[in-house]
Amino acid sequence: MVSSSSEGANVADAYKKALGTAASVTAYAMLARGMARELLPDELRAAVRRGAEFLRARLGARDKERNTLVVRRQFENNGYSAGGNDLFDASRAYLATKMDARAMRRLCLSRSCIRDSDGSSSWNTLLCMEQGVSTTDVFDGIEFRWTSIEDGGGSDDGKRQGKGESLELSFDAEHTDTALEKYVPFITSTAEELRRRDRALKIFMNDGGMWYGINHYHPASFDTVAMDPALKKAIVDDLDRFLKRKEYYRRIGKAWKRGYLLYGRPGTGKSSLVAAMANYLRFNLYDLDLSGVYNNSALQRILIDMPNKSILVIEDIDCSFDTMSREDRKAAETDDMEYQMDANRQGGSQENKLSLSGLLNFIDGLWSTCGEERIIVFTTNYKDRLDPALLRPGRMDMHVYMGHCGWDAFKMLARNYHLVDEHALFPEIQELLAVVEVTPAEVSEMLLRSEDVDAAMRLLTEFLQQRRQMTTTIARDEMAHERCVWHDRSGIA
Numbered sequence: 001m002v003s004s005s006s007e008g009a010n011v012a013d014a015y016k017k018a019l020g021t022a023a024s025v026t027a028y029a030m031l032a033r034g035m036a037r038e039l040l041p042d043e044l045r046a047a048v049r050r051g052a053e054f055l056r057a058r059l060g061a062r063d064k065e066r067n068t069l070v071v072r073r074q075f076e077n078n079g080y081s082a083g084g085n086d087l088f089d090a091s092r093a094y095l096a097t098k099m100d101a102r103a104m105r106r107l108c109l110s111r112s113c114i115r116d117s118d119g120s121s122s123w124n125t126l127l128c129m130e131q132g133v134s135t136t137d138v139f140d141g142i143e144f145r146w147t148s149i150e151d152g153g154g155s156d157d158g159k160r161q162g163k164g165e166s167l168e169l170s171f172d173a174e175h176t177d178t179a180l181e182k183y184v185p186f187i188t189s190t191a192e193e194l195r196r197r198d199r200a201l202k203i204f205m206n207d208g209g210m211w212y213g214i215n216h217y218h219p220a221s222f223d224t225v226a227m228d229p230a231l232k233k234a235i236v237d238d239l240d241r242f243l244k245r246k247e248y249y250r251r252i253g254k255a256w257k258r259g260y261l262l263y264g265r266p267g268t269g270k271s272s273l274v275a276a277m278a279n280y281l282r283f284n285l286y287d288l289d290l291s292g293v294y295n296n297s298a299l300q301r302i303l304i305d306m307p308n309k310s311i312l313v314i315e316d317i318d319c320s321f322d323t324m325s326r327e328d329r330k331a332a333e334t335d336d337m338e339y340q341m342d343a344n345r346q347g348g349s350q351e352n353k354l355s356l357s358g359l360l361n362f363i364d365g366l367w368s369t370c371g372e373e374r375i376i377v378f379t380t381n382y383k384d385r386l387d388p389a390l391l392r393p394g395r396m397d398m399h400v401y402m403g404h405c406g407w408d409a410f411k412m413l414a415r416n417y418h419l420v421d422e423h424a425l426f427p428e429i430q431e432l433l434a435v436v437e438v439t440p441a442e443v444s445e446m447l448l449r450s451e452d453v454d455a456a457m458r459l460l461t462e463f464l465q466q467r468r469q470m471t472t473t474i475a476r477d478e479m480a481h482e483r484c485v486w487h488d489r490s491g492i493a
């Protein structure tokens with residue numbers, strides 16, 4: 001048996017002989033590669049290859065001209081500090097998503113106050129690069145190198161003015177257009193998205209022609225709203241598609257808006273679904289009470305005041321215009337001075353009174369292009385009472401029926417409220433749900449009555465049995481009544 005070292009020596013001798021007769025450098029290189037293949041372990045060869053690639057990259061990079069974009073924390077105006085630089089904040093927030101805290105020896109955390117477009121502010125804690133540290137980001141296949149620069153330090157050419165922390169972004173000069181036209185906008189939009197995701201959501205209400213907002217901590221999400229799973233998926237997919245379609249809407253010449261009509265009995269989860277949509281999109285809610293809006297001009301003003309990326313909700317839309325006409329009648333009949341004064345204060349006359357067409361004009365008429373990336377939600381308990389103009393194809397993009405609590409919806413509620421997927425009473429509950437009509441709100445209430453899962457399921461089963469009993473009694477009474485009416489009409493004694 002030949003040992004591996006003597007085998008190696010034999011191979012080396014054979015190569016030496018061959019080298020002696022090799023006539024060209026190419027042949028030598030080929031032989032050297034072959035020799036390395038046989039003599040060096042795999043790991044060592046891989047390390048040599050990586051080293052060679054690194055050297056090649058460094059030598060190649062040195063040949064290329066580099067450009068540097070300086071992003072200062074404070075921008076300057078005639079030598080005076082003129083305030084914070086939003087691009088600096090955006091870059092820092094973006095870079096924080098690229099850092100791996102576990103791989104860093106020195107961590108730097110910063111906490112700053114972020115102002116939102118609606119005037120609110122929130123605190124934000126970020127992982128940052130230490131001064132002097134660099135990191136590389138790859139975008140569109142191009143390497144962008146970021147370096148955090150110390151306060152007041154000079155740049156290579158000594159021309160940097162003013163003090164303050166800055167971030168330097170360097171890249172191959174040939175990619176300057178991509179850097180400015182694509183990469184920087186990508187950073188700002190990513191940072192904007194992150195900011196929106198982190199902020200506390202708000203719900204705004206209208207009063208006297210103005211919006212007033214408070215923090216909105218509704219816990220509803222698409223995981224907690226109990227409804228037909230296929231319908232839920234269709235809504236989530238629709239929202240996702242909508243968000244991605246800015247260019248598409250522009251191309252087809254339509255306002256970037258999406259309308260949903262949610263209808264169903266009280267307690268079927270219409271408001272919960274709106275809250276889930278807001279939480280999913282991280283959009284603020286604007287809950288418009290039309291009884292506080294006196295005319296179309298006031299409506300236009302208040303809708304214009306809504307920022308983009310928001311959800312406009314008009315609940316019980318079937319009642320909104322009825323209420324208005326009642327108010328109008330009352331004003332006309334009693335010459336209600338207060339009402340008139342309010343209307344005048346809102347800047348319009350009764351001739352310009354609020355109308356459904358005024359609202360529709362905002363949804364898909366000329367005013368629809370004011371603002372973009374907006375969701376409009378109407379809810380109603382009675383779809384059949386709606387003005388056909390609202391139901392016209394294309395007006396509300398999706399009509400969502402929030403129905404009675406079915407088996408799938410119940411299972412979702414049971415999992416959410418009691419963390420169970422199985423229970424001895426499930427088969428009976430399934431049978432009962434197939435024959436009685438109860439709302440998810442009623443089922444939720446039963447499930448909430450006890451923290452003990454057995455007790456809660458028993459209470460729900462009893463409730464469903466009673467409901468079935470009631471339904472049977474009512475149906476029997478109705479049939480008996482109809483029989484009497486038939487007897488009366490036919491004159492049978």
Ligand SMILES: Nc1ncnc2c1ncn2[C@@H]1O[C@H](COP(=O)(O)OP(=O)(O)OP(=O)(O)O)[C@@H](O)[C@H]1O
Nearest residue numbers: 224225226265266267268269270271272440441444
């Ligand atoms: N589909 C559902 N999924 C989960 N919980 C629900 C659902 N429907 C109702 N609920 C529960 O019932 C409560 C009332 O429901 P919600 O206000 O969303 O119903 P609604 O259809 O908007 O009623 P209304 O027409 O009276 O405004 C909710 O807070 C929630 O706890």
